[in-house]
Amino acid sequence: MFSQQPLFEMRDIVKEFSGVPALSGINLSVRPGECLGLCGENGAGKSTLMKVLSGVYPYDSYCGQILWEGEELRSRSTSDSERAGIVILHQELMLVQQLSVTENIFLGNEMRLSCGRMNYPAMHQRAAELLARLKLTDVNVAAPVMNYGNGHQQLFEIARALAKEARLLIFDEPTSSLSAKEIEVLLSIIDDLKRAGVACIYISHKLDEVMRVCDTITVIRDGKHIATHPVATLDENGIIGLMVGRALEARFPRTERQVGAVVLEARDVSCWDVTNPQRKRVDNASLQVRAGEILGIAGLVGAGRTEFMSAIYGAYAGRSVGEVWVAGQVVHIAFPADAIAHGLCLVPEDRKRHGIVPQMSVAENITLASLSDYARIVRVDSDSELATVEREIARLRIKTASPGLPVASLSGGNQQKVVLSKMALKTPKVLILDEPTRGVDIGAKYDIYKMIFDLADRGVASSWCLQNCLRFSV
């Protein structure tokens, strides 16, 4: 199928940070029209590899060769790579919300008239053409980007890449905030792009997507190239085995347990949209959770799971009504602090924005919610604080050289463990988990599941918000 020369090739890439190797001898190659899946656990070196590839690290800061159409590519910056035709689509959307769709698509790459004026008619037309290629015909290209949802915005990013005449597209966890339907649209568009001869590198923790869209899979582990196989010869468990280096016999450490009395009940909770107060985001939702029970809350993106949970937790920004009962008594929760005082804890969906305080250390993040427990009057007793932190780090297998390091230096999975530990230290009656394993690798996922099951054994109820919770409904 792919008889041509590789479009892009990396040979023996070695990248060190002050003597510590992050990548040691990575090889990969992509041919035109091929989609390469890049798999590896958190911290395996995928992000570093992508930064080398896209020119974030200039060409003399690593060893090895990068070949583009058979010739060595020496990028001094990302704009050099983009000029060659390599465009990376980041996990977070990189769009300016207030600018129009057209302005975003051509940002930094505008079509000009004389005196630096923007050639709007030409750009609007070209933008509409590009979007039509992506099967988007109902978009008003002159409207601000913020009028459209995440799924559309992701496609605008692709249109932007196409406007730059990208020949190699790199997708870094592109579907983490998309609904199932939007994911399907995205994947079919990648198929179209492949047919048009565009090469893709697809990075995702979601192996079903990787299996669906990729032709070849390269697995890296601890900065080393482990294997490259055609996708037809692999199955999900095979990929996992290559990623973690051993077969994970159980992906879900399930245990049986008795379910107790109702600890949390929410009755007739309704929430209204923040910007559009006429619109109901949650309409008379109710739930009951029993001690030791793990309740899955399913729903697509935008179904109102997060809004429902934050309303119970007192963290919803808009107007909300409803009754919350904890252990048989109605409670008033206006702020998250009230919820925590009643034994309700929340692990938010967006770790970076709502979970961690990046400048603070691992230890300070772990004890953030429970700091008063270590205080004698107002002064923090650092001895007992430290003892707890070390116990938590060992229990959850948080990989950090020291509890004094900034939490931002940890990998995503370990950051998530820190956030979980922070809330678990409040010894909650009910733990609300909103997508707790999003963007987390399989090894860390296992640790997180285990921790939740341990808590459940001790009678803590949990409610999970998951997009895909088929495996979880208890």
Place this chain on the structure above:
Amino acid sequence: MTNMKISSSELRLLFARHKLLAMLLALALIWLFFWHQTNGGFLRPNSISNLLLQMSVTGMLACGMVLIIIAGEIDLSVGSLLGLLGGLVAILTVNLGWNTWLSVAVVLAAGAALGLINGALTTRLRVPSFIVGLGGMLAYRGLLQLSTDSVTIAPVPDDLGAIAQAFVPPGLSWGIAVLIIVLTCCLTLARRRRHHRLGLKVPPRWMDALKVGAIGATAIGFVMVLNQAYGVPLPVLILLALLGVFSWITNQTVFGRHIYAVGGNVEASRLSGVNVMRVKLLVFMLMGLMCAFAGIVTTARAAAGSPSAGIGGELDAIAACFIGGTSMRGGSGTVYGALIGALVMASLDNGMQQMNVDTSWQMIVKGAVLVLAVWIDVATRSERT
């Protein structure tokens, strides 16, 4: 070429790790320059005593301001608030003939209350603190002019003037110096123990010994030099005490930890159950209290309440914080850094005055130093996030 790169990145690392050392080095260079330019006059005991006295007002404001900036806010009203509170103490003691200590207590309470109002406007009514400060800067200054009829109120009673003009008896100064040295030894030992337990790198013994030695030498030298003048000025002692209290708040207390958390990530802090509003309110209240301290000292030092007192004080305080390495985005900074920043600002003022530099040039130099200091800080940050 590769060699040069490594050495420049190493320099960066050195700089980032030993920020305090770098700041002290810069300060030493500034002092050396002025010492040379004034034929040694700049470092005479009288001049140093004057410098520290001059610095103490900015330092008091900087103590409060650094907390505000760490919490991710800003307060532009402090210069006017200082003037208003300094005017108030003059009005109470001179015009109304109140007892000095009662007046001081009332002014401290008024400072805290006005700070709370600034905080409430920011947190409860959600007016951005920049705007609240801008409004306060105008309104408080206007209030001061209104209440003093724009005339200077003088002379203040002797016991009020003594707050800024008195000196600590030499013997007591020595006692305090010894106390500081003992305290430093204890704290260093405690930190070594803690680092050891944390699994952090424990610095070599000689390094800590050097540090304690340097602090001890500074304390002794400080007392020795100032005792050659008239002694340690009382406001300087107050400032040292404030340094201790504020360092303790930021490093040891739950409240202090919460200030950093709120400035680092408001949402994560709120969801962790931190009462964000209360933290910010308290920070603004402390700022108001510091304005009261600074206002009283200003009035006492001039022995008069002036309607123009404290003009530009907010800029000096904010500049001191940033020179001292406080992050613009909130979430990081230290009290001692801000005080070193205040000392840099005061040194520039004092040195250039002694050199008879034109005031317009003084402003240009101070502005340039502020930008330069923050540029160095930004350029030596290990990585952008």
